[in-house]
Amino acid sequence: MSVVIVGGNERMVAQYKGICKEFGYKAKVFAKMTTDFKRKIGTPDLVILFTNTVSHKLVNSAVQ
Template identity: 35%
Template sequence: MTAAVIGGMDRLQPHYQKTARKAGYKIKMFTGTENTITERLGSIDLMIIFTNKVSHSARKNAFEAARSENIPVIMCHSCGVSTLRDCLNNPKPDCPMKG
């Protein structure tokens, strides 16, 4: 399974990758500053948006792209590794972080 992570911290990317592998995911990282996030998403099963590290317009564009493809979106304010782990291990509709 593949998850897109929008936002987050560049220095934590290796830790994000390791955490995702342990949860059975491959992740595609986007810092939120790219102009072409929606064009580069490709085939994903889940989108996680770290809202404290991404612009409003990038969040909106990514969210709309995911919704148009019926991809589940989880929005979290925190961008820590433990937050990513929680999102990947509980991507259910009743997840409190569900967007």
């Protein structure tokens, strides 16, 4: 199962990935907007969106 985490704290990226790995999930974490975000996100089984710690542009891209 693949998980994409959008937003959150940049310092917690390694912990987010570690927690997902403990449960047997592959995780991609995007704390900031990256180039070609829509292409990099792929087709995950689950998207976790931290709306309070992310830009509006990144939220809109993740929702689409």
